[in-house]
Amino acid sequence: MLDDIKKFPDMCEKAYQPTEIDTKNIRNIVITGMGGSGIGGDLLKAHLRDKLDIPIIVNKNSNIPNFADQNTLFFVISYSGNTxxxxxxxxxxxKKDCKIKAITSNGKLKEKIRNPQNIIHQPPKNIQPRAALPHLYLPMLATLQKNFGLKQTNIHETKKILQEILEKNKPKTKKQKNQAKKLAIELKNTIPIIYSHTYLKPVAYRWKCQLNENSxxxxxxxxYPELNHNEVEAMYKNNPQIKDLAVCIIKDNKPKKQTKKSINASKTVLKNAKKILTIETKGKKRLTKTLSTILIGDLTSLYLAILKKTNPSPVKNIQKIKRKTQE
Known part of the structure; x- marks a missing residue:
């Protein structure tokens, strides 16, 4: 797992490759994927929510939306190709004649797609699907940016910051100067609850999933601001249910005024949890902030697995359930 995480900056650079596609008469975009293959859709939707004039739907289900038709750009994502x-x-x-574009490394999905031009990216094989995230997200982003006339991201600048983060948080760096190690120590023997806002919502979800699967x-x-309308009500003093909660707030390094106000207001009750940790994004561009925070989360989940003396790579319960559902 550590070897795969070390490849993250290079994977980002290699995966950010646009493909020419026909966007004529496209009225909506649907992205289908499960687990590690589906998080790319969440990231894409959050990144482009205020940039595209057509809706993006993330479908984590075997049944696609009823409105999907010949005017739907349909991304199908499966690292293994066998989901x-x-x-x-x-x-x-x-059957609905959607305009299909796929990302897959192999498997039955690749076999079913007879036109190779409909596969816009083939990730390298033998990577944990969740560790292959750049390959399952960035080809879609680059393709949509190019074909819908949006500004392209300077992926080389992003890679530079990702490499700096890896260097500062490598295993040999002592915990005093290692953000990911310090976070892992703080999260040991707690129930982490990850909060975020706007475009960082899927980043918080990624942290949650990596802590589930790796640690x-x-x-x-x-x-935010949704959690201020429900979840905070449970954060009252002496509530035994929250005594082990570690609240991790992921926030933009330059948050908007209203976002900053929402976060600060919530802390008046979140302080009743076991601890509050704040993780700020790094960089200036939205993609850099997103990917750099994901990388910190991936490293944190790895170091927490080490602290718990558990192997981060196998996902035995997931495989057990897959076997039972395929019987």
Missing amino acids: KETIKAYEQAT KTYATSNY
Whole structure:
């Protein structure tokens, strides 16, 4: 897992490759993927929510939206190419004559897609799907930016910051100067609850998933301002249910005034949890801020797994459930 995380900056640079596609008469975009293959859709939707004039729907289900038709750009994402729900969704999209573009490394999905031009990216094989995130997200982003006339990201600048983060948080760096190690120590023996806002919402969800899968730690996530209208009500003093909660707030390094106000207001009750940790984004551009915070989360989940003396790579419960659902 550490070797895969070390490749993160290079993967980002290699994966950010646009493909020419026909966007004529496209009225909506649907992205289908499960687990590690589906988070790219969440990131794409958050990144482009205020930039595109057509809706983006993330479908984490075997059944696709009823409105999908020949005017739908349909991204189908499966690292292995064998995800049961994703293949079924692909078959439905084919029957509805959607404009299908795929990202897959191999498997049944690749076999079913007869036109190779409909595969916009093939990730390298033998990577944990969740560790292959750049390959499952950035080809879509680059392609949409190019074909919808949006400004392209300078991925080389982003890579530079990602490399700096890796250097500062490498295993040999002592905990005093290692942000990911310090976070892992803080999260040990807690239930992490990850909060974020606006475009960082899927980043918080990624942290939650990596803590689940790598650290084998129960964690959950929520986002501002929504959590201020429900979840905070449970954060009252002496509530035994929150005594083990570690609230991790992921925030933009230059938050908007209203966002800053929402976060600060919530801290008046969040202080009743076991601890509050704040993680600020790094960089100036939205993509850099997103990817750099994801990398810190990936490293934190790895170091927490080490502290818990658990192997981060196997996902035994997930595989057990997959076997049972395929019987």
